Amino acid sequence: MARDGQERRTERSRPGGSAVALSTAYDTALLDLDGVVYFAGGAAIPYAVEALVAARDGGMRLAYVTNNALRTPDAVAAHLTELGVPAAPGDVVTSAQAVARLVAEDVPAGSPVLVVGGEGLRVALRERGLVPVESADDGPVAVVQGYGGPDMGWGRFAEAAYAIGRGVPWYASNTDLTIPGARGIGPGNGAAVEVVRIATGGRAEPKVAGKPQPPMHRETVLRTGAERPLVVGDRLDTDIEGAFNGGVDSLLVLTGVTDAAALLAAVPEHRPTYVAADLRGLLTGQPEVEADGAGGFRCGGWRASASGDALVLEGGEPGGPDVLDGVRALCGAAWTRAGSGACGLDAGKALARLGL
Ligand SMILES: [Mg+2]
Numbered sequence: 001m002a003r004d005g006q007e008r009r010t011e012r013s014r015p016g017g018s019a020v021a022l023s024t025a026y027d028t029a030l031l032d033l034d035g036v037v038y039f040a041g042g043a044a045i046p047y048a049v050e051a052l053v054a055a056r057d058g059g060m061r062l063a064y065v066t067n068n069a070l071r072t073p074d075a076v077a078a079h080l081t082e083l084g085v086p087a088a089p090g091d092v093v094t095s096a097q098a099v100a101r102l103v104a105e106d107v108p109a110g111s112p113v114l115v116v117g118g119e120g121l122r123v124a125l126r127e128r129g130l131v132p133v134e135s136a137d138d139g140p141v142a143v144v145q146g147y148g149g150p151d152m153g154w155g156r157f158a159e160a161a162y163a164i165g166r167g168v169p170w171y172a173s174n175t176d177l178t179i180p181g182a183r184g185i186g187p188g189n190g191a192a193v194e195v196v197r198i199a200t201g202g203r204a205e206p207k208v209a210g211k212p213q214p215p216m217h218r219e220t221v222l223r224t225g226a227e228r229p230l231v232v233g234d235r236l237d238t239d240i241e242g243a244f245n246g247g248v249d250s251l252l253v254l255t256g257v258t259d260a261a262a263l264l265a266a267v268p269e270h271r272p273t274y275v276a277a278d279l280r281g282l283l284t285g286q287p288e289v290e291a292d293g294a295g296g297f298r299c300g301g302w303r304a305s306a307s308g309d310a311l312v313l314e315g316g317e318p319g320g321p322d323v324l325d326g327v328r329a330l331c332g333a334a335w336t337r338a339g340s341g342a343c344g345l346d347a348g349k350a351l352a353r354l355g356l
Contacts, residue, residue, distance in 0.1 A: 013339075014297060014332035016273045017288030022251060022281065023055040028226035029282060030093075032211075033066045033076070034180060035234035035256020036279070038083065041182035045255045049084040051279035060282070062091060063224040065231075067210040067238060069096035069146030069173035069189065070118040090223070095173040095210035096124035096146055098219035102209050103171055104128035107141045114138070114168070116160045116192075117146030121173065136162035145196065145206065146173035147189040157192065161199040170196075174210025176238065180257070212241035217248075232282070234258055236270035249273040251281060260327050260347075260356045264311070264334040267342045271335055277324055287325055289332040297332030300325025304333040306345055313350035323354040 018025050034040055037048050056062050064076060064087065071079075073092035080087035096117070103113060109129040114136060115121050121144060122132040133140055136159045143163045148156065164170050175190035193206060209215040221229065229248050233239020234256025243250035252258060252272035263275060274286045289299045296305040302316040302325050311333055316326050330350055334343035 014289040023060040026230035028061040032233035040180040067174040096120040099209035100124035114140035121146040170206040172206040211238040217246035299329040302326040302329040304329035310346040
């Protein structure tokens, strides 16, 4: 099992090992959705449904944590249930809920709050006793901005700019610059925040709730009651960094936006505790990555080292079933060489040997 959070914060130079299945080593999986459970188009990622059902049958609690503030927890739970992973609205935590809590801590109950976003945000604000309003002239005491979907009009950004220009405090559910869709990459809430920032002369700064910021992790732990959570995600700069900031362990799955090359180049706060090809990684232990005393790192049958300006991978069975062990060994070599920075070594040949 991984070392304690404090130590890891300064010293994650290789992936951790676990002698038992992660689904038994941790009480709750805090799962990202896009790129982990389903694709941007909404279809389930291969093996995700079976793995989640098996993990839950084994006693692991499943919770879903999304930066997307557009959909309500009810809508997300219905989608998961339709895919074959029965979920209740209470199993879903959104950045809309996290930002609503932030606002509610700062303003009196019953306050009007200007919403620039979708239904998920309005529902979350009402849940905290706040009153969503639509105009800067409605006397808002806060402006909250969240992803509003493709049909949100330009006038919404203008209302935010008017209110912020009058000195009203500004909040954002999250600042993801992009949002993946079935037809490509579109502008996310972070891009919309920048529109408002430019329009207001760059003088105001929003309070941000979503991953990787601590309010999102706090909201998640409060709602799930997780005592030994494992964050499971596909993005280094939101999911994994959020786990790092919260001092909890994390599992990166390679089914979303992060490939093995990006993992090897990760800076310390982006290095996950564990890595797996997909969610089946919840159901297994994780092999240790061992330093061999000669500058190399071994995992499974693989040995990785740094030589000149490249990472070198030896042994193993190219294209075989344990290529993830090769990735783990390479993480040891790359992260140790990088120290507190990012590894600049060429990983092309080593990854080609793994078929990645
Ligand atoms: Mg994701």
